[in-house]
Amino acid sequence: MAGDLRLCALDLDGTLIDSQHHIVAAMAAAFRAEGLPPPSPAMVREIVGLPLDHAIHRLAPQVRGLQLERVGQAYRDAYFDAKDADSAAEPLMPGARAALDALEADGWLLAVVTGKGRRGLHEVLEAHGLIERFVVLKSADDGPGKPDPTLLLDAVREAGSSTARAVMVGDTVFDMGMARRARVPGIAVTWGYHDLALLETERPAAVIGRFEELAEAAGRLVPA
Incomplete structure (x- = not known):
């Protein structure tokens, strides 16, 4: 029924x-791409599960607008590049x-x-x-x-x-x-x-x- x-x-x-290894590495790469200090692994683990833009803003409240979009795209690019380079799931x-x-x-x-x-x-x-x-x-x-x-x-x-x-x-x-x-x-x-x-x-x-x-x-x- x-x-x-x-x-x-x-x-x-x-x-x-x-998945923390890929997530932490991709977030660090995204922040570096924008000249921002990368968040610590512990900080990244705390925001896993949030929508990406919310997660980035929580890690760096000063990042807004177009920069927020660029960091988000850099994260996605780094994440899938890392997965493509790593044959292990x-x-x-x-x-x-x-x-x-x-x-x-x-x-x-x-x-x-x-x-x-x-x-x-x-x-x-x-x-x-x-x-x-x-x-x-x-x-x-x-x-x-x-x-x-x-x-x-x-x-x-x-x-x-x-x-x-x-x-x-x-x-x-x-x-x-x-x-x-x-x-x-x-x-x-x-x-x-x-x-x-x-x-x-x-x-x-x-x-x-x-x-x-x-x-x-x-x-x-x-x-x-």
């Missing part, structure tokens, strides 16, 4: 895949594939809701042979960025689920803030880019430290 289907929506960077987080198997075995539909652009999202999922596992893919190209709830609500609707039958899994306060605004239970993971103290400021419904815990945590929040 429509609306009864359970949906597990997952963030990408820092949740499903460990950004690695899956430990236990990710088995967790997806366990969720599907329990009858969950799967979605990705990410701040990454559509090209990067599709490329990394295809590289790992995972793209067919997800019934909905939502990227930065599909609507307002996190923590705005639009992408998550659209994913729930397109999957034929409901906010009462869905969960959102992510590693940042932007993911948990989006889930809270959408009235979808948020499952915070502690292996990503925001620490537990920061994640708890958005009051997640559950917190897990290993992917092996995901199916059980999701099942407690939304029973079959």
Whole structure:
């Protein structure tokens, strides 16, 4: 019955895949291209998940207008140049594939809701042979960025689920803030880019430290 289907929506960077190396390097290259001091890796990890223009502005509030556009384009160019030069795909987080198997075995539909652009999202999922596992893919190209709830609500609707039958899994306060605004239970993971103290400021419904815990945590929040 429509609306009864359970949906597990997952963030990408820092949740499903460990992409910090490429993101940090590309941001540093983009800032250097504009003669700006590059942000530290810790600062970049804090903004992973935001729309690119918001992320850059948070790292350098003085960057606006055309310069903001140039930094954004330089970031995209550097990111995909680095990926083209590196034949190895950004690695899956430990236990990710088995967790997806366990969720599907329990009858969950799967979605990705990410701040990454559509090209990067599709490329990394295809590289790992995972793209067919997800019934909905939502990227930065599909609507307002996190923590705005639009992408998550659209994913729930397109999957034929409901906010009462869905969960959102992510590693940042932007993911948990989006889930809270959408009235979808948020499952915070502690292996990503925001620490537990920061994640708890958005009051997640559950917190897990290993992917092996995901199916059980999701099942407690939304029973079959």
